[in-house]
Amino acid sequence: MAQVPKADELAKVSHRPPETPWTETPVEFRPGTFCYGAKPKNLEVVGLPNPREWNPADEDWKLPDNWKDITLNGMKDRLDKFRSFKLFMDICVRCGACADKCHYYIGSGDPKNMPVLRAELIRSVYRKYFTGSGKIFSKYAGARALTERVLKEWFYYYYQCTECRRCSVFCPYGIDTAEVTMMARELLNELGCGIDWIAGPVANCYMNGNHLGIQPHAFKDMIEFFVDEIEEVTGVRVEPTFNRKGAEVLFITPSGDVFADPGTYTLMGYMMLFHEIGLDYTWSTYASEGGNFGLFTSHEMMKRLNAKMYAEAKRLGVKWILGGECGHMWRVINQYMDTMNGPADFLEVPKSPITGTVFENAKSTKMVHIAEFTADLIRHGKIKLDPSRNDNKIVTFHDSCNTSRAMGIFEEPRYILKHVCNHFYDMPEGTIREKTFCCGSGSGLNTDEYMEMRMRGGLPRANAVRYVHEKHGVNMLACICAIDRAVLPPLMNYWVPGVDVTGLHELVGNALVMTGEKKRTTDLRYEPLPGMEDEEDDDV
Amino acid sequence: MNASRSIIFSLVAVGILVCLPLIGVAAGMTSFFGVIVPYLAVALFFIGVVARVVRWARSPVPFRIPTTCGQQKSFNWIKPDKLDNPWDNKGVVLRMILEVLLFRSLFRNSRMEFYEGPKIRYASAKWLWLGAIVFHYSFLVVLLRHLRFFSEPVSSLVHLLEGVDGFLEVGAPRLYISGLALLAGVAFLFLRRVTIPQLKYISLPSDYFPLFLIFAIAATGVLMRYIYKVDIVSVKELTMGLATFHPVVPEGIGSLFYIHLFLVSVLFAYFPFSKLVHMAGVFLSPTRNLPNNSRMVRHINPWNYPVKVHTYEEYEDEFREKMIEAGLPVEKKE
Ligand code: HEM
Ligand code: SF4
Ligand code: SF4
Numbered sequence: 001m002a003q004v005p006k007a008d009e010l011a012k013v014s015h016r017p018p019e020t021p022w023t024e025t026p027v028e029f030r031p032g033t034f035c036y037g038a039k040p041k042n043l044e045v046v047g048l049p050n051p052r053e054w055n056p057a058d059e060d061w062k063l064p065d066n067w068k069d070i071t072l073n074g075m076k077d078r079l080d081k082f083r084s085f086k087l088f089m090d091i092c093v094r095c096g097a098c099a100d101k102c103h104y105y106i107g108s109g110d111p112k113n114m115p116v117l118r119a120e121l122i123r124s125v126y127r128k129y130f131t132g133s134g135k136i137f138s139k140y141a142g143a144r145a146l147t148e149r150v151l152k153e154w155f156y157y158y159y160q161c162t163e164c165r166r167c168s169v170f171c172p173y174g175i176d177t178a179e180v181t182m183m184a185r186e187l188l189n190e191l192g193c194g195i196d197w198i199a200g201p202v203a204n205c206y207m208n209g210n211h212l213g214i215q216p217h218a219f220k221d222m223i224e225f226f227v228d229e230i231e232e233v234t235g236v237r238v239e240p241t242f243n244r245k246g247a248e249v250l251f252i253t254p255s256g257d258v259f260a261d262p263g264t265y266t267l268m269g270y271m272m273l274f275h276e277i278g279l280d281y282t283w284s285t286y287a288s289e290g291g292n293f294g295l296f297t298s299h300e301m302m303k304r305l306n307a308k309m310y311a312e313a314k315r316l317g318v319k320w321i322l323g324g325e326c327g328h329m330w331r332v333i334n335q336y337m338d339t340m341n342g343p344a345d346f347l348e349v350p351k352s353p354i355t356g357t358v359f360e361n362a363k364s365t366k367m368v369h370i371a372e373f374t375a376d377l378i379r380h381g382k383i384k385l386d387p388s389r390n391d392n393k394i395v396t397f398h399d400s401c402n403t404s405r406a407m408g409i410f411e412e413p414r415y416i417l418k419h420v421c422n423h424f425y426d427m428p429e430g431t432i433r434e435k436t437f438c439c440g441s442g443s444g445l446n447t448d449e450y451m452e453m454r455m456r457g458g459l460p461r462a463n464a465v466r467y468v469h470e471k472h473g474v475n476m477l478a479c480i481c482a483i484d485r486a487v488l489p490p491l492m493n494y495w496v497p498g499v500d501v502t503g504l505h506e507l508v509g510n511a512l513v514m515t516g517e518k519k520r521t522t523d524l525r526y527e528p529l530p531g532m533e534d535e536e537d538d539d540v
Numbered sequence: 541m542n543a544s545r546s547i548i549f550s551l552v553a554v555g556i557l558v559c560l561p562l563i564g565v566a567a568g569m570t571s572f573f574g575v576i577v578p579y580l581a582v583a584l585f586f587i588g589v590v591a592r593v594v595r596w597a598r599s600p601v602p603f604r605i606p607t608t609c610g611q612q613k614s615f616n617w618i619k620p621d622k623l624d625n626p627w628d629n630k631g632v633v634l635r636m637i638l639e640v641l642l643f644r645s646l647f648r649n650s651r652m653e654f655y656e657g658p659k660i661r662y663a664s665a666k667w668l669w670l671g672a673i674v675f676h677y678s679f680l681v682v683l684l685r686h687l688r689f690f691s692e693p694v695s696s697l698v699h700l701l702e703g704v705d706g707f708l709e710v711g712a713p714r715l716y717i718s719g720l721a722l723l724a725g726v727a728f729l730f731l732r733r734v735t736i737p738q739l740k741y742i743s744l745p746s747d748y749f750p751l752f753l754i755f756a757i758a759a760t761g762v763l764m765r766y767i768y769k770v771d772i773v774s775v776k777e778l779t780m781g782l783a784t785f786h787p788v789v790p791e792g793i794g795s796l797f798y799i800h801l802f803l804v805s806v807l808f809a810y811f812p813f814s815k816l817v818h819m820a821g822v823f824l825s826p827t828r829n830l831p832n833n834s835r836m837v838r839h840i841n842p843w844n845y846p847v848k849v850h851t852y853e854e855y856e857d858e859f860r861e862k863m864i865e866a867g868l869p870v871e872k873k874e
Contacts, residue, residue, distance in 0.1 A: 011658040017741035021542045047848070081843055083599040084826045090592075091821035094747050096739040097645075097668060100652035106660060111741055120742065133746075133813050139541055140549060142744040168607045172639070172646040172672075173818055174827035176607060206850050207858075216859050217866035243869050285868060286852050299602075300847055307849045315852055334832075335605055339839045361614050361627075365835040372614055379617060406605070408612035408625040408832060415618070430650060430662040434609040434624070463660045 002031030004451045007494055011459075013109040015100075022117060023124070023144055027156045029057040032452030035159055035445060038199035043192060045203035046301065050192025056155060061148070067191050068146055072129055074187045075122075079130065085183050088175045089126045092116060098167035098177070103438045104160055107456030112157050115167035115177035121153055122184050151193070158184040159195055160453060162442035163296070164401035169434050181443075186298040194297060197447035201293040205305050209288040210255035216243075216285035222258050223283065226268050233268075233526070235518030238275035240283055243316070247282035248353060250313050253324025253370075254290040254482035257503070263485040265524040266325060266503025269512075273374065273505065276383060276514050277354050281322065287312035290329040291482060295336075296444035303340040306332055309367075310341050320350035321367040325503050327400035327442065327481035330369060334407045338365045355380040369403075371412040371480060374508060378419050384513040389523065390421035391530040393476040395507070396468045397426065398461065398488065399436035400481040408434075413480055413504050420511040425472040431464035441487035454487065455494050462495035469496050477501050543740045550748035554756055554803075561802040565795045573798045574778055575787040581805035588812025593820050602841040604834040607827040627833045636829055640822060643672055671732065675725030681705055681718035682758070689779040711766070719762050726755045746814060753807055760800040770794040 004010070018025055040051035052062050064070065079086045098115040100106065105113040112118060120142070127134030127143035134143030144150065161181040168176035188194060204213035214222065220242050231237045241247065253270065257263040274281055287308040294301035313321050323333060338344065347366035350359040357376045359368050377383050397417060403409045410433050417424050431437055440458025441450075468474040477488055477499050488501040510523045521532040541549075561573045610621025622631045623638065638644040651665035684701055688694045706714040730751045733739050764770050774790035775797060781788040811817065823829065856863065856870055863870050 011656070013654060013658070015654060015738070017737055022741065023541070080599055081602060083596055083601045083824065084605065086599045087596055087821050087824055087826075090596075091815065091818040091825075093815045093818050094739075094742050094744065095646075095668060095672070096736065096742060097649050099738050099742070101650075106652055106654070111738065114738060114742065116742055131813075140745050142746055165607055168827050169609055170645060170648055170650075172643055173822045174607055174639075174645065174825040176605070176827045179605065179827075207855075209855065215862060216868055217862045220866050220868060245869070285863075286855050304847045304849050307847070308852075311849070311852060333835070335834055336603055338834060339603055339841050340844065342838050357615070359614075360836065361612070362835045364838045367835070375618075376615065379615070405607050405609070408608035408610055408621070409614075410611050411618045412614065434607075435648075459658065460660055463658065 002449070002452065004032060004455060004494075007455075010452070010455055013107065013456075015105075015109045017111045022111060022120075023139070025112075026149060027112075027153045029152075029156065031057075032450065033160070034156055034453075035195035035197050035447050035450045038192065038194040038196045042196065042199035042203040043194075046206050046304070048192065048194070048199070049190060052192060054192075056152070056193075061152070061193065063148070063151075063191055063193075067151075070190050071146060071151070071187050074190050075126065075130070075183075078183050078186065079126075082179075082183070084176065084179045088119065088180055089123050089130075091173050092119065092123070092175055093172075095172065097170050097172065098175070101167050101170050102161075102177075103164070103166070103440055103460045104162075104453070104457045107440070107459040108453070112153070113160060115161075118157050118161055119175070119177050119180045121150070121157055122180060125150060151188075151191075154184050155188055155193055158188065159445065162401070162438045162440070162445060162457065164438040164442060165405040166401065166435065166438065169405060182295075182299075185296065189297055195444065195447075197450075198293050198296045198444035201291075201444070202297055202301060202305065205289050205291075205293065209284075209286050209308065210258075211289055211291060211293065212255060212259060214255065214259070214288070219258065219283075219285045219288050223267070223271075226264060226271065229524075230268050230272055233522060233524055234272065234514055234520060236272070236275065236514050236516055238271045240271055241281075242283045243285055244282035245316050247316065248280040248319050249282075250287070250316060250318040250321045251281045251283060251324065252287055252290045252309060252321060254326040254329060255288055256291070256482035256486055257324060258288075260486055262489070262501055262506065262525075263482055263503060265506040265509070266485065268524050269503065269505030269507070269509030270324060270370065272509045272512055272514060273377075273383070276512060277377065279353065282316060282318070284312045284316065290324055290326045292329060292332045293444050295328055295332055299336075299340075302332060302336060306337055307341050309337065310344055313344070313366075314346050319348040320362075321347070322370060322373060323367055324370050325480040325482065325505060327402040327483060329482075330409075331402035331406040333365060333367050337367070352376055354382050369409060369412070371409060371416060371504060374505070375412040375415045378416060385419055385508075385511040386513050387420050387422050387511050389510050389520070389529050390507055391423070393421055393502070393507070394423040394425070394472060394474045395421050395476045395478050395502075396424070396465065396474045397432070398439070398465075398477055398479040398484060399432050400479060400484055401436060401438050401442060403480060404434055404436050409480075413478075416504060416508065417478060420507045423472075425468050425474055427464040427468050431460070437461040437464065439481075439484050439487050440491060442483055446483055446487045451490075455491065458487070458491040459495065461488075462491055465492065465499055466496045469499055475499055478504055478507060480504050541745065543734065543743060546743060546745040547734070547748050549745045550752050553745075553749055554752040557753070557803060557806055558756060558799055561798040562795055565798045570798070571787070571789045573802055574789045574793075575782065577802060577805045578782060581808040585808040585811055588809075589817065589820055592812050592817050593824070596821065596824050600842045601826050601830070602843060604830050604832070604839040605826055606830045606832045608832050612832060626831045627836070628831055632829055632831050636823065639828055643669055643676075646672060667728075668732070671725055671728040674721050675729060678718040678721035678725055679754070682722055682761070685716070685718070689776055690783040692780060713765060715766075719758060719765070722758045723755065723762065726751055726758065730755070750807070750810070750814065750816060753803060753810070757800065757803045757807060760796055760803065764794075764796050764800060768794065768796055770797045
């Protein structure tokens, strides 16, 4: 694995384009800037084409003989099926408004990371084979033939886009390069040219229900481990149930919360909250993954993986589904799930059993976001919170790309934050809400061999965190996304040491005053609560 | 292709387009350039734009993918952003009107400034927005003013527009602001393209060509109006003939007019086959013209098809023993 250069090295970014025109600048597969190719065993599990051992850095990609036909037919098929794709191929005026909006461009200076050029990589091929002017005027009309070199460029740059949609906020026509990337990745996957960090979780999720392939008994064990941890901290024993028929609510969260810090603390927060309000809910080991790496593979794969949520809700006979903190999971739920796998007419319109609030905004999907659920509880005064327990945390909030630009959940998490901690400062306007910057590792690019690009892509986010770190002493970056929880800690370590990362419901768990709890001396991470530093010492 | 070659190619192309009518009219082809070409161009324009829109419309919108740029609608105690995150058609219509008339998304534009440290700032950048507004609105005004050539009597609205456009009341003939603004707008968009390195890098011949073409159209128009005057009575005779489908080609209109008319014809004919169709396309953009309500109302995908899934039964079959051992409920006991 490539060594990541030191931060002051990486910080020297030139945004001056090279002398050679982009069409004549070949792509260079430099370690640290691309992800490993999909392994055959993972493609075989889900029946994706052309499984074979291959390495993107190799000359020979072992493509099928008719790869060009497959790709052009695949393009035609998608042009006919997606108005977005067809339109975005035709109407870009290359005004450049999107150019410096992409975190990867800002952090790398590579002109092909400007959203407009990223899209031109495929648009140029579109012109060549699907437009009259391209066929006649060829390169004078900005057209170019599909070659292996072009295909490699696609792979490199469409797996250097996190599908964050920031560019589409600024485009006068709403051209969404994420949508173009999704199409390109579908085409690459038809040739077996996906990346393994996506193919692996897809295969695992398909067979075992979650990205890590945790089997049912182990899943239960892992959650029960945190039951003990909660008891240790609070003295209260929570009692989660699994695959239980007749529960009122099915709870689904990304499996990252179950196995990796600091997501696990968020998991503890969920369970403490549900226990405290007496929610009649169940986990599922079959639908044990909120995330959906199918979204980063193809629309079909997204549907295949997402199908488990409704299927399991139906089998268990729950009334509605509650979803945990996750970014891309919520893009799928908000914009795709009901269309793909609905109608969920076997469920009821979600209604909070505690407050009686009917979630009208989820009346068709029947799935509620945990931040909506908790904000409603707080609004109705149904939980007792002691925000001073988070007083040693000076918090800012990272809006995840997907929940921001494919949903618009901005106020709910902030409302919760303002009730569970006393020190909250937003990052500067232009770097939050709909203009939020990606963590740099989204859309299945959160793998270690890609660390250099992750640090580059995360730079704009880190830069904004550093601003509030220096100005307000922020030491905690809160988020509502499992990928964020996994990738922001190394990002902060690299660019802004001294800032930790937390899920929203970890802070809720800390502040939550539970019935029958013992005197709490530590937070969920076993760090002393403010003012309890001495008592902690006594215990030891 | 590098920038200078793209620019030269586009310049030469426009240069040739200027020469064609010059030569043609000298050779007596006035009815070809005065009647046939304009009719063909207008026909191509309408057929082309309609065909293009039909082609787009034939592809369905399988998923509801608006780009949400504001707070979603959830509780009555959280103010939703009706414009930037519309949940009904009313909000969408408002959002679209502001996009189309005021280029609202472009107004958000910022400029990234990268300093050592690294420190990154995002400065305000409204010039592109302003330039685009000036360019498009002056184009619109110029176009509408031209209605005076195609109607008799001239509508009072056109007179009104002329009054406003010429409010400076200088010169004879009176100076219209829109013509100069159009030239300035095009010049700005061009200069932007060649002075911002990134923009220069992404620009294609098809980005320079329409700018040069429109510049040439506006320039010939201005020249005709203020300097090399053409016989305006004959021009109107010709244009009225076109408008009433009784074409006549009066003698003695200057060749400058034919150049102007030919370039306009080329623009019309070129329009549907180029990036200029963004005018029609912006209305169809699924990230802008859909409400973000897919959790409230099921959006239907016309080609939704069944897919292969891994069912719970298959899952339980694989793990039944382990599940029973762990005390997890199962459907089948053995
Ligand atoms: C109706 C909604 C429209 C919107 C929102 C819109 C928006 C824009 C924007 C933002 C640009 C970018 C400026 C640039 O290229 O740097 C542009 C360029 C352009 N537009 Fe429009 N436009 C619209 C309609 C039209 C119409 C009716 C025309 C008629 C000719 C037109 C002609 C052009 C041309 C020629 C350019 C190219 C400028 C260049 O290449 O730099 N647009 N438009
Ligand atoms: S902002 Fe939109 S129209 Fe302008 S270059 Fe980017 S994608 Fe093209
Ligand atoms: S979707 Fe995000 S990562 Fe992809 S091109 Fe746009 S801004 Fe860059």
